[in-house]
Amino acid sequence: MRKKRITIEDVALEAGVHASTVSRALNPGKRALVSDVVAARVAATAQRLGYTPDPVAAGLRTRRSATIGILIPDIANPLFPPILRGIEAALAEAGYTAIIANTDNDALRARDALERLAARRVDGVILATVSRRDPLLDRCRKLGLPVVLVNRSTGGGATSAVLTDDEAGAALAVRHLALLGHRAIGHVAGPQRLSTGAGRRSGFVAARRAVGGESGPPPIAEAASYGIEAGAHAAAALLAAHPRITAIVAANDLLALGCYDEARRRGLACPRDISITGFNDMPFADRFDPPLTTVRIAQRAMGVEAARLLLAEIENPRSPKREIKLQPELVVRGSTAQPRGPSLTVPRRSR
Amino acid sequence: MRKKRITIEDVALEAGVHASTVSRALNPGKRALVSDVVAARVAATAQRLGYTPDPVAAGLRTRRSATIGILIPDIANPLFPPILRGIEAALAEAGYTAIIANTDNDALRARDALERLAARRVDGVILATVSRRDPLLDRCRKLGLPVVLVNRSTGGGATSAVLTDDEAGAALAVRHLALLGHRAIGHVAGPQRLSTGAGRRSGFVAARRAVGGESGPPPIAEAASYGIEAGAHAAAALLAAHPRITAIVAANDLLALGCYDEARRRGLACPRDISITGFNDMPFADRFDPPLTTVRIAQRAMGVEAARLLLAEIENPRSPKREIKLQPELVVRGSTAQPRGPSLTVPRRSR
Numbered sequence: 001m002r003k004k005r006i007t008i009e010d011v012a013l014e015a016g017v018h019a020s021t022v023s024r025a026l027n028p029g030k031r032a033l034v035s036d037v038v039a040a041r042v043a044a045t046a047q048r049l050g051y052t053p054d055p056v057a058a059g060l061r062t063r064r065s066a067t068i069g070i071l072i073p074d075i076a077n078p079l080f081p082p083i084l085r086g087i088e089a090a091l092a093e094a095g096y097t098a099i100i101a102n103t104d105n106d107a108l109r110a111r112d113a114l115e116r117l118a119a120r121r122v123d124g125v126i127l128a129t130v131s132r133r134d135p136l137l138d139r140c141r142k143l144g145l146p147v148v149l150v151n152r153s154t155g156g157g158a159t160s161a162v163l164t165d166d167e168a169g170a171a172l173a174v175r176h177l178a179l180l181g182h183r184a185i186g187h188v189a190g191p192q193r194l195s196t197g198a199g200r201r202s203g204f205v206a207a208r209r210a211v212g213g214e215s216g217p218p219p220i221a222e223a224a225s226y227g228i229e230a231g232a233h234a235a236a237a238l239l240a241a242h243p244r245i246t247a248i249v250a251a252n253d254l255l256a257l258g259c260y261d262e263a264r265r266r267g268l269a270c271p272r273d274i275s276i277t278g279f280n281d282m283p284f285a286d287r288f289d290p291p292l293t294t295v296r297i298a299q300r301a302m303g304v305e306a307a308r309l310l311l312a313e314i315e316n317p318r319s320p321k322r323e324i325k326l327q328p329e330l331v332v333r334g335s336t337a338q339p340r341g342p343s344l345t346v347p348r349r350s351r
Numbered sequence: 352m353r354k355k356r357i358t359i360e361d362v363a364l365e366a367g368v369h370a371s372t373v374s375r376a377l378n379p380g381k382r383a384l385v386s387d388v389v390a391a392r393v394a395a396t397a398q399r400l401g402y403t404p405d406p407v408a409a410g411l412r413t414r415r416s417a418t419i420g421i422l423i424p425d426i427a428n429p430l431f432p433p434i435l436r437g438i439e440a441a442l443a444e445a446g447y448t449a450i451i452a453n454t455d456n457d458a459l460r461a462r463d464a465l466e467r468l469a470a471r472r473v474d475g476v477i478l479a480t481v482s483r484r485d486p487l488l489d490r491c492r493k494l495g496l497p498v499v500l501v502n503r504s505t506g507g508g509a510t511s512a513v514l515t516d517d518e519a520g521a522a523l524a525v526r527h528l529a530l531l532g533h534r535a536i537g538h539v540a541g542p543q544r545l546s547t548g549a550g551r552r553s554g555f556v557a558a559r560r561a562v563g564g565e566s567g568p569p570p571i572a573e574a575a576s577y578g579i580e581a582g583a584h585a586a587a588a589l590l591a592a593h594p595r596i597t598a599i600v601a602a603n604d605l606l607a608l609g610c611y612d613e614a615r616r617r618g619l620a621c622p623r624d625i626s627i628t629g630f631n632d633m634p635f636a637d638r639f640d641p642p643l644t645t646v647r648i649a650q651r652a653m654g655v656e657a658a659r660l661l662l663a664e665i666e667n668p669r670s671p672k673r674e675i676k677l678q679p680e681l682v683v684r685g686s687t688a689q690p691r692g693p694s695l696t697v698p699r700r701s702r
Contacts, residue, residue, distance in 0.1 A: 050493040052470045067467060076432040076634060084426055088453065097467055100451040102439065116418060116448060119403045120471050142401040257638065283427060287608065289640035 006051040015045040022046070066096045068310065069117030071110055073129040075102040077226065077254060078282040079299065080128060083150060086303020087126060094311050096123070103129050105225060110136055118143045124310045130154050131193045146313040150306040151297075153195045153323070160313065162306040162324045166199030167206065169295040169328035173249045173277040174207035176293070176330055180338050182247040182275060186219035188234045188259055190226055190251035197222070200251045200279060219245060223255050231258020232265075239266065246274060246339040253278035253285050256292055256335070271337035281331050290334035298326040357402040366396040373397070417447045419661065420468030422461055424480040424503075426453040428577065428605065429633040430650065431479060434501060437654020438477060445662050447474070454480050456576060461487055469494045475661045481505050482544045497664040501657040502648075504546045504674070511664065513656040513675045517550030518557065520646040520679035524600045524628040525558035527644070527681055531689050533598040533626060537570035539585045539610060541577055541602035548573070551602045551630060570596060574606050582609020583616075590617065597625060597690040604629035604636050604645055607686070611639070622688035632682050641685035649677040 012019040017038060024033045025042035034042075045051075068091055072080045088098055099122070101113035110129050114136060117125060124146035130136060132155045140147040149161035170187075177185050187204045190197030205218050221238035223230040231250060235258055239245060250256035256278035260270060268274045270290055278285060281296035305324050312319050363370040368389060375384045376393035385393075396402075419442055423431045439449055450473070452464035461480050465487060468476060475497035481487060483506050491498040500512035521538075528536050538555045541548030556569050572589035574581040582601060586609055590596060601607035607629035611621060619625045621641055629636060632647035656675050663670050 050490075052466050052494070065471075067471070075435055076429070078427070078429060078635075081427040084453065088455075097452070097464065099467075099471075100453070101448070102435065102451070104439075113448065115403055116450075120416075120418070120450075143403065284429075284635050284638070287635070287640065288638045289642070291640070 006049045008051070011042065011046050011049055011051045014049060015042050017042065064314075065121045065123055067120075067122050068096055068098050068307070069114075069120075069122040069125040070098050070100045071103055071113055071117075071125065071127050071129045072100060073103055073105045073110075074226070075104075078284060079151075079253070079280045082283065082299035083128065083303040083306075086300035086305075087150075087307045088303075089300075090304045090307035091311070096307075096311070098126075105129070107131075107136075111139070114139060118145055124148070124314050126150055126306050126310055128152065130195075132195055132198065146310060146317065148306050148310040148313065150302055151196065155195055157323060158321060160309045160321045160323065162302050162309065162326070163195070164297040164302070164328050165325045166196055166328075167203030169279060169297065170200040170203030170249060170251075171207035171210075172295055172328065172330040173279070173293075174204060174211060174213075176332065177247045177249070177275060177277065177336065178211035178213070180247075180275065180336060182339050183214055184219070184242070184245045185213055185247045185249060186221070186238045186242055186245040188231055188238060188248055188250045188255050189220050189222040190255065191224065192222060194226075197251055204249055223251070223258070226252050226254055228254050228258045228261065231255030232261045233258070235259040235262035236265075247336070248274065248276050250276060250278050253280045253282045253292060253294055255279075256294070257288065260288070260335075271335050273340065275336040275339070277336060279328075285331075286333060288335075293333045293336040294331055295328045296331045297328045302326060357400045359402070362393065362397050362400060362402045365400060366393050368393065415665075416472045416474055418471075418473050419447055419449050419658070420465075420471075420473040420476040421449050421451045422454055422464055422468075422476065422478050422480045423451060424454055424456045424461075425577070426455075429635060430502075430604070430631045433634065433650035434479065434654040434657075437651035437656075438501075438658045439654075440651075441655045441658035442662070447658075447662070449477075456480070458482075458485075458487075462490070465490060469496055475499070475665050477501055477657050477661055479503065481546075483546055483549065497661060497668065499657050499661040499664065501653055502547065506546055508674060509672060511660045511672045511674065513653050513660065513677070514546070515648040515653070515679050516676045517547055517679075518554030520630060520648065521551040521554030521600060521602075522558035522561075523646055523679065523681040524630070524644075525555060525562060525564075527683065528598045528600070528626060528628065528687065529562035529564070531598075531626065531687060533690050534565055535570070535593070535596045536564055536598045536600060537572070537589045537593055537596040539582055539589060539599055539601045539606050540571050540573045541606065542575065543573060545577075548602055555600055574602070574609070577603050577605055579605050579609045579612065582606030583612045584609070586610040586613035587616075598687070599625065599627050601627060601629050604631045604633045604643060606630075607643055607645070608639065611686075622686050624691065626687040626690070628687060636682075637684060639686075644684045644687040645682055646679045647682045648679045653677060 008019045008022050012022045022042050025039040103110040126148050128150050130152050134154050153161045189201045192198050219242040221234040223234040248259050250259050256276050259276045263270050263274050278292045278294035281294045285292040359370045359373050363373045373393050376390040454461040477499050479501045481503050485505050504512045540552045543549050570593040572585040574585040599610050601610050610627045614621050614625050629643045629645035632645045636643040
């Protein structure tokens with residue numbers, strides 16, 4: 001059974017001050033309005049009585065809960081924790097905290113999570129989940145809820161977003177492989193309903209043309225999702241249709257792990273028989289066998305920037321929408337090498 | 352600027368029904384009390400007007416928010432996503448959802464997150480963060496907040512908890528190494544303020560005695576945290592003090608990765624020169640170089656059980672406290688092998 005809730009008046013009575021003083025003393029944004037001595041006495045009294053400021057009552061007064069909701073699409077993808085870390089660090093500076101909801105890439109769950117966060121009066125949301133033309137944004141607008149997108153965009157520009165230059169990232173991978181001597185380079189693309197999938201694909205196509213890859217339509221297979229198994233399926237389709245491929249640019253690191261699996265299934269050693277690149281440089285990418293050559297995106301910085309944009313929009317709802325694109329960089333590790341010469345016979349290394 | 356909030360009365364007026372009917376129609380637990388036609392009309396009206404049920408007002412009526420708070424200690428540790436998945440699956444069955452807060456193993460942040468969740472009227476909390484004798488539990492009791500512990504316990508038994516039999520898990524690792532022929536087995540222990548650190552350590556000590564390890568005090572170094580770098584530091588201390596060690600039982604998988612790093616720094620090949628075991632079988636443990644032999648804990652099942660225990664306590668606050676211990680299992684991969692015979696000279700494999 002819940003005990004009787006301690007109210008702000010109980011604390012005020014006990015500390016010998018007015019309730020509004022208690023409110024100010026316990027609000028980090030207004031603490032400066034009361035003396036240190038009073039603030040300390042109120043805090044000690046509140047703690048002793050077990051008083052928790054009622055954010056709803058406080059929200060009705062200040063219209064702020066100092067809480068931000070974050071929707072992430074896949075809690076098992078190690079890409080997102082560093083983004084969350086960045087968000088949390090920037091929020092903490094402003095006295096805000098985050099509550100997180102996982103949507104498992106499910107539009108209905110995303111919608112439900114958004115409603116619950118809005119109903120709990122979060123001051124704004126950061127969405128890492130959106131697809132291109134996502135109805136979630138209309139819903140945010142209807143709710144009057146400030147929103148910033150991170151990592152994925154809707155492509156509209158009507159919402160502030162912090163993204164990676166996905167085209168440039170894919171080009172880095174293609175040029176790296178071309179410089180190693182690869183001519184038959186394929187792409188395991190991400191879902192094309194997501195901006196990252198579309199951007200990396202078009203970056204791949206353009207860069208392949210620029211480096212003078214083989215003629216004919218570009219060898220591409222689209223993965224159904226950003227997961228390891230989806231990557232293995234797509235790699236199987238790609239290699240079946242284009243058996244002469246010597247290198248694969250995968251649209252993210254989990255897809256690249258799927259390519260590892262499919263290569264192994266076919267008896268192809270990476271990087272001796274086939275080079276594979278990832279995208280994101282997620283945690284542990286340097287630990288894989290072989291360590292993954294990948295395109296590093298500025299995960300933490302992305303989170304920091306997204307939080308700052310959101311705080312600015314909460315402060316001033318009329319601030320212009322901004323799209324920030326961060327430049328990725330190539331990280332060369334053990335999963336890429338020169339292609340085997342077609343006439344050379346290279347003995348298998350002993351294991 | 353936020354728009355004027357649509358109220359339940361607005362929906363009632365528009366749909367031509369009483370407000371209490373709107374409330375019932377939009378509450379999954381009470382929908383059966385109104386006709387399907389009315390429920391559909393109310394739902395359509397609510398959607399058109401952009402009405403979100405106010406969970407606080409609803410909470411005052413039903414005393415339920417159908418939302419559970421989860422505190423996790425380290426969002427970057429891949430151990431926790433599968434536990435969260437289990438929690439979310441069991442909650443979804445009951446119409447509940449989770450909101451997650453990350454504490455970064457910081458007691459102050461954990462306290463702050465708990466207050467915010469409680470203030471947002473979550474119906475209960477699942478804590479994956481507790482240390483032994485954690486003041487957070489007193490606070491939950493004061494707030495009248497149902498609570499279940501997962502993975503880590505306070506050791507008291509006054510709170511329901513779903514745990515792994517950590518002693519048994521450490522024994523599995525020690526026996527595996529002993530069967531391979533190792534006699535000089537060391538332990539990189541987890542933080543002893545955490546139940547997992549303490550339980551795995553005592554399991555190691557007991558099992559080492561049982562398999563007749565070398566005499567003298569057991570070779571143990573305690574890591575300052577469950578992180579890769581902390582594991583490397585502890586491994587360095589362990590190997591400096593006990594240079595004859597041929598195998599290390601690490602108290603979790605991240606610590607085992609730290610042992611990999613320290614072994615490499617010393618020019619020791621794993622498993623040829625030194626065998627290393629982890630604990631948890633976190634995602635990607637099979638992808639490392641070498642693939643990690645580890646003690647698998649029932650991550651998803653742990654989450655499912657914790658959610659069910661919590662829902663039972665919310666339903667009936669007088670239900671007896673329960674502690675569920677799940678049995679771990681050994682997963683043998685590439686990081687363990689027979690020790691090199693002391694008189695044999697084994698040539699380094701070419702790389």
